[in-house]
Amino acid sequence: MKKTFAILLISTIFTQSRAQIQVKVANGILQGILDTAKGIRMFKGVPFATPPAGNLRWKEPQPMQNWTGVRMADKFGNRPMQKFIYSDMNFRSPGVSEDCLYLNVWTPAKDAKARLPVLVYFYGGGFTAGASDEYRYDGESMATKGRVTVTVNYRLGVFGFLAHPELTKESPNQASGNYGFLDQNAALRWVQKNIAAFGGDPKKITIGGESAGSGSVFAQMASPLSKNIIAGAIGESGAAIKPTMTPIPLAVAEHNGQIFQARVNAKSLADLRAIPADELLADMYKPGAIQTPSTIDNYFFTDVPAFVFAAGQQAHVPLLVGWNSAEGSFQNVMGPNPINVDNYIKAIKKMYGTDADEVLKLYPGTNDEEILKSATALASDRSIVYSTWKWADLQVQTGGHPVYRYVFSRIRPAMPAQVVKLPLPIGASHSSEIEYALGNLSTNKVYNWTPDDYKVSETMENYFANFIKTGNPNSNGLPQWPAITKGSPVNYMSIDINTQAVTETLLDRYLFLDKWYSKH
Secondary structure, eight states, X not given: OHHHHHHHHHHHHHHXXXXXTEEEETTEEEEOEEETTTTEEEEEXXXXXXXXXXXXXXXOOXXXXXXXXXXXXXXXXXXXXXXXXXXTOOOOSSOBOSOOOEEEEEEOOSSTTOOEEXXXXXXXXXXXXXXXXXXXXXXXXXXXXXXXXXXXXXXXXXXXXXXXXXXXXXXXXXXXXOHHHHHHHHHHHHHHHHGGGGTEXXXXXXXXXXXXXXXXXXXXXXXXXXXXXXXXXEEESOOSBTTBSOXXXXXXXXXXXXXXXXXXXXXXXXXXXXXXXXXXXHHTXXXXXXXXXXXXXXXXXXXXXXXXXXTTOSOOSOEEEEEETBOSOTHHHHTTXXXXXXXXXXXXXXXXXXXXXXXXXXXXXXXXXXXXXXXXXXHHIIIIIHHHHHXXXXXXXXXXXXXXXXXXXXXXXXXXXXXXXXXXXXXXXTTTTHXXXXXXXXXXXXXXXXXXXXXXXXXXXXXXXXXXXXXXXXXXXXXXXXXXXXXXXXXXXXXXXXXXXXXXXXXXXXXXXXXXXXXX
């Protein structure tokens, strides 16, 4: 009798445990894994569209087919086709493939009744690299704060953004290119349809991302396909605004596609689709290879996205947006030339011509130390800061909701002794905030993180978690973060060991660049 009772008890516990990590979505049943210590359910490698290979290469993502039985969701799916070009990317996926349209879900909810706020996060990598399985994007830490967290794969490079007249012609929407953005939209629609099963609230979806992922957030806000799905947006370093990640006219992109077709000796779309993926990938890195920016295709983008924002036709949602204190390198201004006053003046005159004197007032260089700081600031503003500032400013003017702006200034600590030592950086470099913002410092073994780093991370992650829940980053115990609204003073949050609100002092720089880019 006791033996029978023990068997029944074990069977009941096993059944409950299995039920706890099974979720029924529109396409079938998924079985994830449970972190029993933290109470987080994880579902990895969940397909949200049919693999875009073969005849589906360069087509909009197609709905995923239903499956029978239970599909295991305990391993990350393939990452999109790419070369290994960024040393700070550490993947957990098995490899690269065109079969790459997978997402991952971390949820603290025990059942579908929780209705928790949701974060959908897009990775960076210049639209040529990156994947949702990188350690630094892991969603478990954010999930422990009561947020259902989703990371999403999307197609990259020539696979994600090639346009061509024949592709436009065969499209039901008479559009081509932007497949990577359409993948993101398909993932958002999947989340909207299925996230309740994971305990998420489909009406509280905040999108976030860094670098190209930040540009993706901007793009989804501007697109009529996505703007009504999202409740809030987080952008870390970048927007698709000149000169950063700027979309080009469809006709120009189509012409580039024809050049690409000739380069790879394809006589038709069928020929292009028959070329092995690794050969197409290799061509992206050969001399003279075409670039594949996004396109104003009159479908995903109905206009220049900055114009969409200016007209107030974007998503009217709260926005949390910012950049790092040293997004660019002084070498992007100085080139290989030594730092001195003469070389700095020559560089500025070469870049800005008759406007050089104004630039030298805004970015002065009267000694080597000042030149180093000014050249770093100018490189940062040209590469990332201006476009991100412009995004925030446009949303303040026409978005109808508060905008929260930050500058991340925490410089990462030294590397362990066995790693090559680099010169001390001028400020917080591009992408260095990711592990702090998402609570993933411990996943990065390259740096000797200190208690101060974990303090900064806790502060930044709590701001993000609060914003995902309420559209406002503030809560008790955190330094007050003032919102920017139309007509209000411009304050931003300086995120560092001593996080505090700061009044804007560099507006003249951004206004100059705004005028410059409108003319050039």
